[in-house]
Amino acid sequence: MKELKPKSLFLKEDSLGIVTDLYQLTMAIGYFEHSMQDNATFELFVRNLPKNRSYLITAGLEQALHYLTHIRFSAENIQFLSQLPIFEHVNHKFFEYLENFKFSGSVYAMPEGTIVFADEPILRVTAPIIESQIVETYLLSIINFQTSIATKASRIVYAAKGHEVIDFGTRRAHGPQAGVIAARASFIGGCRGTSNVFATHELGIPALGTIAHSWVMAFEDELTSFYKFHETFPDNTILLIDTYNTLSGAKQAAKIGKKLKGVRLDSGDLLNLSKEVRKILDAKGLQHVEIIASGDLNEDHIDDLLKHNAPIDSFGVGTEMVTSKDAPALGGVYKLVEQEHNGKSIPKMKFSEDKIAYPCKKQVFRTLDSNDNFVGDIIGLEGENIRGLPLLIPVIRNGKMCYNLPTIHDIQRTASDNLAHLPESFKRLKDAETYPVTKSQKLEEKRQEAENIIRNINIFH
Amino acid sequence: MKELKPKSLFLKEDSLGIVTDLYQLTMAIGYFEHSMQDNATFELFVRNLPKNRSYLITAGLEQALHYLTHIRFSAENIQFLSQLPIFEHVNHKFFEYLENFKFSGSVYAMPEGTIVFADEPILRVTAPIIESQIVETYLLSIINFQTSIATKASRIVYAAKGHEVIDFGTRRAHGPQAGVIAARASFIGGCRGTSNVFATHELGIPALGTIAHSWVMAFEDELTSFYKFHETFPDNTILLIDTYNTLSGAKQAAKIGKKLKGVRLDSGDLLNLSKEVRKILDAKGLQHVEIIASGDLNEDHIDDLLKHNAPIDSFGVGTEMVTSKDAPALGGVYKLVEQEHNGKSIPKMKFSEDKIAYPCKKQVFRTLDSNDNFVGDIIGLEGENIRGLPLLIPVIRNGKMCYNLPTIHDIQRTASDNLAHLPESFKRLKDAETYPVTKSQKLEEKRQEAENIIRNINIFH
Numbered sequence: 001m002k003e004l005k006p007k008s009l010f011l012k013e014d015s016l017g018i019v020t021d022l023y024q025l026t027m028a029i030g031y032f033e034h035s036m037q038d039n040a041t042f043e044l045f046v047r048n049l050p051k052n053r054s055y056l057i058t059a060g061l062e063q064a065l066h067y068l069t070h071i072r073f074s075a076e077n078i079q080f081l082s083q084l085p086i087f088e089h090v091n092h093k094f095f096e097y098l099e100n101f102k103f104s105g106s107v108y109a110m111p112e113g114t115i116v117f118a119d120e121p122i123l124r125v126t127a128p129i130i131e132s133q134i135v136e137t138y139l140l141s142i143i144n145f146q147t148s149i150a151t152k153a154s155r156i157v158y159a160a161k162g163h164e165v166i167d168f169g170t171r172r173a174h175g176p177q178a179g180v181i182a183a184r185a186s187f188i189g190g191c192r193g194t195s196n197v198f199a200t201h202e203l204g205i206p207a208l209g210t211i212a213h214s215w216v217m218a219f220e221d222e223l224t225s226f227y228k229f230h231e232t233f234p235d236n237t238i239l240l241i242d243t244y245n246t247l248s249g250a251k252q253a254a255k256i257g258k259k260l261k262g263v264r265l266d267s268g269d270l271l272n273l274s275k276e277v278r279k280i281l282d283a284k285g286l287q288h289v290e291i292i293a294s295g296d297l298n299e300d301h302i303d304d305l306l307k308h309n310a311p312i313d314s315f316g317v318g319t320e321m322v323t324s325k326d327a328p329a330l331g332g333v334y335k336l337v338e339q340e341h342n343g344k345s346i347p348k349m350k351f352s353e354d355k356i357a358y359p360c361k362k363q364v365f366r367t368l369d370s371n372d373n374f375v376g377d378i379i380g381l382e383g384e385n386i387r388g389l390p391l392l393i394p395v396i397r398n399g400k401m402c403y404n405l406p407t408i409h410d411i412q413r414t415a416s417d418n419l420a421h422l423p424e425s426f427k428r429l430k431d432a433e434t435y436p437v438t439k440s441q442k443l444e445e446k447r448q449e450a451e452n453i454i455r456n457i458n459i460f461h
Numbered sequence: 462m463k464e465l466k467p468k469s470l471f472l473k474e475d476s477l478g479i480v481t482d483l484y485q486l487t488m489a490i491g492y493f494e495h496s497m498q499d500n501a502t503f504e505l506f507v508r509n510l511p512k513n514r515s516y517l518i519t520a521g522l523e524q525a526l527h528y529l530t531h532i533r534f535s536a537e538n539i540q541f542l543s544q545l546p547i548f549e550h551v552n553h554k555f556f557e558y559l560e561n562f563k564f565s566g567s568v569y570a571m572p573e574g575t576i577v578f579a580d581e582p583i584l585r586v587t588a589p590i591i592e593s594q595i596v597e598t599y600l601l602s603i604i605n606f607q608t609s610i611a612t613k614a615s616r617i618v619y620a621a622k623g624h625e626v627i628d629f630g631t632r633r634a635h636g637p638q639a640g641v642i643a644a645r646a647s648f649i650g651g652c653r654g655t656s657n658v659f660a661t662h663e664l665g666i667p668a669l670g671t672i673a674h675s676w677v678m679a680f681e682d683e684l685t686s687f688y689k690f691h692e693t694f695p696d697n698t699i700l701l702i703d704t705y706n707t708l709s710g711a712k713q714a715a716k717i718g719k720k721l722k723g724v725r726l727d728s729g730d731l732l733n734l735s736k737e738v739r740k741i742l743d744a745k746g747l748q749h750v751e752i753i754a755s756g757d758l759n760e761d762h763i764d765d766l767l768k769h770n771a772p773i774d775s776f777g778v779g780t781e782m783v784t785s786k787d788a789p790a791l792g793g794v795y796k797l798v799e800q801e802h803n804g805k806s807i808p809k810m811k812f813s814e815d816k817i818a819y820p821c822k823k824q825v826f827r828t829l830d831s832n833d834n835f836v837g838d839i840i841g842l843e844g845e846n847i848r849g850l851p852l853l854i855p856v857i858r859n860g861k862m863c864y865n866l867p868t869i870h871d872i873q874r875t876a877s878d879n880l881a882h883l884p885e886s887f888k889r890l891k892d893a894e895t896y897p898v899t900k901s902q903k904l905e906e907k908r909q910e911a912e913n914i915i916r917n918i919n920i921f922h
Contacts, residue, residue: 004866006527007663009641010472019637021629021656023670030676030693040679066467080662086697129679136673137657140632141640168482171601172790174635174642176480179602180470181636195482196598201541202468209484212597214797215491217809218501218590221918232491236547243811244919251921319790328789329633329780336675348678350704405465457682458705460712 011177017073017101018081020137025081028130032094039105040129041338041361043121044139050148050327054432055422057154057415058122059185060146061112061395062405067138068107068396073098103131107396110364111406113150113188113414114391115422117437120364120379122147122332124392129339136334145178146185148330152321153189154419159299159429161306164314166208167194168294169322182322188411190419192314203408210264210292216243223252230256238262238292241277250277254284262290264316270295271310278311292316298325299429337361347450358443359450364391373421380440472638478534478562479542481598486542489591493555500566501590502799502822504582505600511609511788515893516883518615518876519583520646521607522573522856523866528599529568529857534559564592568857571825572867574611574649574875575852576883578898581825581840583608583793585853590800597795606639607646609791613782614650615880620760620890622767625775627669628655629755630783643783649872651880653775664869671725671753677704684713691717699723699753702738711738715745723751725777731756732771739772753777759786760890798822808911819904820911825852834882841901 011019018025046056073081081087082095105127116122122143125132157165167186170179183199193206200207211229219225222244230237237256241249241263253263263281265273270293281289293305294316302315319325335357336348347359360381365388367375380386395403406414425433439447472480479486507517534542542548543556566588577583583604586593618626628647631640644660654667661668672690680686683705691698698717702710702724714724724742726734731754742750754766755777763776780786796818797809808820821842826849828836841847856864867875886894900908 004868006523006530006862006866008472008474008527008531009524009638009645009663010474011469011638011641011659013469013471015659015662018658018662019641020658021631021670022658022661022668023656023672025658026670026694026697027672027676030672030690031679033693034689036679040675042675062467063470066469069467070469077662081658084661084668086668086694089696133673133675137632137640138637141634141637144633145636145639170482171598171795172605172792173602174639174784175606176599176602177470177472177638178606178635179598180472180480184470195484197479197481197483197486197542198472198476200483200545201476201479201538202470207483207545207547209482209487211484211488211491212594213811214501214503214590214594215488217797217811218492218497218800228495229491232494233487233547235550244915248920319792323635323784323790325789328786329784331633331780334632336678339679350674350678401467405467407465454705459709 013070014072014074015077016067016071016138017098017134018077020134024134024136026086027133029087029090029094031130031133032097033091037128039126039340040132040336041124041126042132042136042334043337043362044123044143044332044334045121046118046330046332048331049118050330052326053151054426055115055117055151055435056147057150057189057418058110058114058116058143058147059112059150059188060143061109061123063142063146064123064139065395065401065403065405067142068103068135069401071101071103071135073101075099102399103127103135104399105131105396106394106398108392109395110391111393111414113411113418115374115418117377117435119358119437120377121362121392124361126361140332140334144330144332146181147332148324148327149182149185149322150189150415152324153186153191154415155299155429156302156317156321157190158427159303159306160315163306163312164192165190166314166316167191167196167318167321168316169318170196172319173322179322184408186321187408188415190412190416205408210238210262211240213240213243216240222249223255226253226256230259234259236261238264240264240266242267246273247276247280250280254281254286258286260286260289262292262313264292264294266295270312271305271308274310274312290314294318296320303429347446349447349450349454351451358439358447360443360446362443365389366391368421373423374435376436376438378438378440379443381442381446384440384442386440474531475533475535476538477528477532477599478559478595479538481595485595485597487547488594490548490551490555492591492594493558494552498589500587500801501593501797502585502587503593503597503795504798504823505584505604505793505795506582507579507791507793509792510579511791513787514612515887516612516896517577517608518611518650518879519571519575519577519604519608520573520611520649521604522570522584524603524607525584525600526856526862526864526866528603529564529596530862532562532564532596534562536560563860564588564596565860566592566857567855567859569853570856571852572854572875573872574879576835576879578838578896580819580898581838582823582853585822601793601795605791605793607642608793609785609788610643610646610783611650611876613785614647614652615876616760616890617763617778617782618651619888620764620767621776624767624773625653626651627775627777628652628657628779628782629777630779631657633780634783640783645869647782648869649876651873651877666869671699672701674701674704677701683710684716687714687717691720695720697722699725701725701727703728707734708737708741711741715742715747719747721747721750723753723774725753725755727756731773732766732769735771735773751775755779757781764890808907810908810911810915812912819900819908821904821907823904826850827852829882834884835896837897837899839899839901840904842903842907845901845903847901
């Protein structure tokens, strides 16, 4: 028997076409066989904000753009598809079509770092229906996740009130790529940096970290481990002091003296321990030594620590942030809203039970007051004359990027600017008010009109 | 200004060395400079089972083995590391060492699909401390996530009582790679297949799926969309019937006649709707047509539907499964337990606050009754003479795989065999009993001895 080799499950640029749900391809075959080549417009939005969230911070557009400008079907992938049992009777012309498949459509999107609310399109794709259909799965998976994490990170950074927050989460992220993506998204949400070195390599954001318990345990005793670390990193001596006993560890760390840069607490009652540790350090004249806290932290815990004056200078946050643990899935959807046919635009919508959607290409108009603070949003029709800042901008035109990518630092700034202009009542951690989002009268009319037509054609009792 | 190109954030095989936390490399530099080349043993285990979980199903070993046999530092990566501000004064000899870095150690692990409980090592790594330290982050991220999803999937499959469960979750997974990994892990947990085509391509598991609302909306009316789909896939006509109204949709779908294969319900009150739809189909002589349900399903919802005799044949499950939504993070840890020094083995442990761990290389012995049912586990010392099936087996010896990889179908079978031998009381969805796991007396003695020594050396009040 042939020996199997272990698989990495890494994504590959030349296989992006098949990183999708089977039904997208099934439908693509159907559209192809019925010669449906007209443009269809889909919008990506979130129907309801998740638990504990009063806003979202958009993130993931850059990876969406990478995907849309690189999606192809390799010869090997096409061969594989043609041999799937469900596709065995499919006309070979479809597979020939895939050989030259590229995304040729146009995309509008909110820049990353924009604050967005329920029902507001984050991204709008207009392309021949086969193309706009196939790209659904990947776009959702990248934008749902990054938006979810950027939002969670922003709440944690808000709770930290100017103290640094650092991403320590890779080990608990949903696989190794999720750790890298979470590092990016949490930086957008306001983190100072990440422990993930590959993320630093790819994104140029600060790599941060200290030592683990294993370092301390690897030496005969704690004090030796501290001295040895100081020998190697005299200017970056940040010591983990809770391996055996936090207060004892603080006393040992203090023996490093003036050159000690920081200590990290990773367990126990962080409020009392941080106060005791501060006293121990201060008594030795080490007022400059920073206290870093970590260990299952989230926004509520950090808020509580700081309200009780915990003398903590920065927070390493992992699990709770990179999994958005209290709301671990963002339910973004991607819905057909308009179709071109014989030169006409036909509004599209569904109304299955509780899932009513609005048809037509839309734009989001944000009303600002004289200080540029956010007052409310109006979701209107694309091209409608509404006062306010239109949030969706063109990013791809006819398959080509028409958007100057911001740097990751620019995006972080966009997010912090957006947050600065969102009034306090809409962003406090608990019991935040609901930010006012309305639909324009024209959009409501379009919806009523479309719904009447579609109901008449389709519902029989 | 130079235009930026969008980044994929894909992992790359030649960059695996830097897919780690910064502090692993910081510590590696420290170990290197202090000439610490002796073997250190780390164990990966879960301290507490997450909410609603009474067991875990191990998964992710194959990707861990891929990682351990491929980890390298490319010349470009080394250049990058040497220029990080924190490493600027590091002796260049360390970076030369990285040029030839490989994992040269030995690994014991539980085969994928094994049922495991709190405190039981899933994986044990023995290697020169630099190597065993650096690999921590990646090993945790791949095994935490896959184990979490395989376990969640097994609960959902259990609730489905023999009805098929299909993974539809990629769009809500934590990024596109997480979708692929979740497809693998949920297959191990008992799913019949996945909607993720790339996962099918990589793993050879069934690709499954139907149509989306957009297909129905893309035609003038629902009935036309059904006929057109049937034209293209006459033998695979599974129709989504809730775009406008489920019962009306069922009547339209029934017009396809005998060749109709199935209908899918994606919203509303699935219990009542499935019963009504069944009646509509049966009244037309379409008893053979399957009903597939989807839409935010989880084990409790499925259990409830089936307890009330919902005539549902299979379940498409997404968000809740691929994010393990009720317990979205598995807190696996990787702890130093033993170190070699001058030919002696030194037990290692920490006892910071609530996080006490057991030292020494361990083995897990599973006691079986005469029907091979699981009776209880004993965590003992490696090599201890304890009756029971030892669960950790060698998978890598001196850097080389010494394990015949099972196929994904073998692994799925291992999981279902394990589940079949776990008595009902330990796996019911709610209020499951705690499976008995004890520590051997020798392990308890070793722990007491090591703790006494380490406390004496390290704790000063």
